[in-house]
Each structure stands twice: as C-alpha cells, then as structure tokens.
Amino acid sequence: MTEKPFVRFQRGNFVVSDIARALTFYRDVLGFEVAYQHGHNPESYSIPVFNIPEGAELGFCTLSTQDQVRVMALTEIKGIDLPPVPPPRRSAIVLDMADPDTVMEGARALGLMVYPEERLETNDGRIGREVGIVDFDDNLVVIYTILEGTS
Numbered sequence: 001m002t003e004k005p006f007v008r009f010q011r012g013n014f015v016v017s018d019i020a021r022a023l024t025f026y027r028d029v030l031g032f033e034v035a036y037q038h039g040h041n042p043e044s045y046s047i048p049v050f051n052i053p054e055g056a057e058l059g060f061c062t063l064s065t066q067d068q069v070r071v072m073a074l075t076e077i078k079g080i081d082l083p084p085v086p087p088p089r090r091s092a093i094v095l096d097m098a099d100p101d102t103v104m105e106g107a108r109a110l111g112l113m114v115y116p117e118e119r120l121e122t123n124d125g126r127i128g129r130e131v132g133i134v135d136f137d138d139n140l141v142v143i144y145t146i147l148e149g150t151s
Helices: 019-026 100-110
Strands: 013-014 031-036 057-064 071-077 093-098 118-122 127-134 140-148
Touching: 019 057, 019 071, 031 071, 071 100, 100 140
Parallel strands: 013 071, 093 140
Antiparallel strands: 031 057, 057 071, 118 127, 127 140
C-alpha cells in the first residue's frame, strides 16, 4: 500500500460576487477551464468557515489548467454586499503565463486594475516579467514569465 504524502496542495479559492462575471477573467483571459460547477447548497461547509451571513446564496466552481486538475476554485456569495478587501492584501494566486501581454490586454479590456509591470529576478537568478491584476472582487492575481536563465 502506498503511503499518503504528509501534505498535498489541492487548490486555492477566491470569494466572488458573480461567478459568470468572474469567469470572463479566470476562464476567458487567464485560460482556466471550468471542471465542476454547482449552485447553492444550504448545508455547505463553506457557510460556517467563510462566516457567510444567513440569507446569502452560494455558488461554486473548480477550475483546471491543461495539466492541473481543479487547482483553483471560485466561491460565489450572492444576496449580500461583499465589503472591499482591506489593505494590505492578504492573499494572491501566482501564475506562470506564457503570454503575459495578452493577459494584461484582456484584463484591461474588462476594466480590471493592472499594476505597472516590474522586472522579476528570482532567488536563483532567473530574469522575467511580473505584473499584478486585481479581479472584479478585489482578489489579487500575480502573473509572471521567465525570460532568461531557464534550464
């Protein structure tokens, strides 16, 4: 029998106010594929752990990449106003993107906040580009690509 690893990262999750709108960024711009989607479940474990007030309705979807199954999730909370995320930001996803220019163009076309691009220098000396993008619900996505020094 194979022993289960001590830890295995399953997926990140962002709370959004409208899954359909969020998918215009996560699916159509970033290139994720919807692996699974369902509507409100009043028994959802997300209700107590996300401290969701009574009366709110949940939606949920998991997202995959071409080689990573269900690596990201979006939890939709409808029926309440989501307060803005207070600074400083407390979480982000970081994505290695083959074509950051197309992603930045797509994000801007949706009216999303795209931070100025920075030069990236990794801890092992590789050089690349990185840029932060804020989605419709104030969640931070950092994209990068490595240009030099790849093995």
